[in-house]
Amino acid sequence: MNIHYDTLKQEYLDAITSLDKLCFSIPWSKNLFASELASSLAHYVLALDGESVVGYCGIQSVAGEGSITNIAVAPAYRNRGIASKLLEQIIDYGRAHKLDFITLEVRESNTSAINLYTKYGFELVGSRKGYYADNHETALLMTKILTQ
Ligand SMILES: CC(C)(COP(=O)(O)OP(=O)(O)OC[C@H]1O[C@@H](n2cnc3c(N)ncnc32)[C@H](O)[C@@H]1OP(=O)(O)O)[C@@H](O)C(=O)NCCC(=O)NCCS
Incomplete structure (x- = not known):
């Protein structure tokens, strides 16, 4: 397995939409990813195995505040550090763009994601x-301050 990383491009829109369907109960549409691609406020990093998109993480930033939109890794590629690499690149992006902090929402039952974010210094x-429309689950809000 030789994973490489790239930013979101038009040619990846179908693959990232398929990956989202594999990973989430309420996946995003291709149109939504296309509008993220067109937005100067959004930045997405993808993990690729050859031509296949196997993971992604996105951030939107407004007025010095970053918000992680999502992070996902295909089930067959989990527990190999891919989400960690994606999140590190998003945090580096936040620092490079002088964001004060990065915030996110996560389902309270999502132990894997909560552990991942905690490992990278996000605090409850x-x-x-x-908050979530499908099962009315509670969202936890987590933040990582970048200015310290
Ligand atoms: C959450 C997710 C992105 C993690 O991806 P991954 O590539 O497997 O994560 P990594 O291998 O980089 O693991 C990083 C850390 O995450 C945590 N983690 C990952 N999988 C875990 C699991 N099954 N149980 C507990 N903690 C886990 C651990 O803290 C791990 O660090 P460690 O290896 O030092 O213990 C992946 O499980 C996923 O796509 N889930 C479905 C989509 C989702 O829920 N996204 C989050 C939306 S807020």
Whole structure:
């Protein structure tokens, strides 16, 4: 396995949309990814195995604040450090763009993702009850300060 990384491009839109369907109960549409690609406020890093998109992480930044939109790795590629590499690149992007902090929401049952974010210095700052439309699960809000 030889994983390499690239930013989101038009040619990856079908593959990232398929990957999202594999990873989430409420996946994003191709149109939504296309609008992220067109947005100067959004930045996406992809993990590729050959031509296949096997992971991605995205961030939107406004007025010095970053918000992670999503992170996902294809089931067959998990537990090999790919999400870690993606998140490191997004944090580096945040620092390079002088963001004050990066925030995110995560389902309270999503232990894997909570552990991942905690490992990279994100801290619990609050919660939103019933945030997710499918099962009314609570969202935890986590933040990593970049200015310290
Ligand atoms: C969360 C997810 C992105 C992790 O991807 P991954 O490539 O397997 O993660 P990594 O191999 O880089 O693991 C990094 C850290 O995440 C945590 N982690 C990953 N998988 C875990 C698991 N099954 N159980 C507990 N912790 C886990 C650990 O802290 C791990 O660090 P460690 O290896 O030092 O223990 C992946 O499980 C996924 O795509 N899940 C479905 C989509 C999703 O829920 N995304 C989050 C939306 S907020």
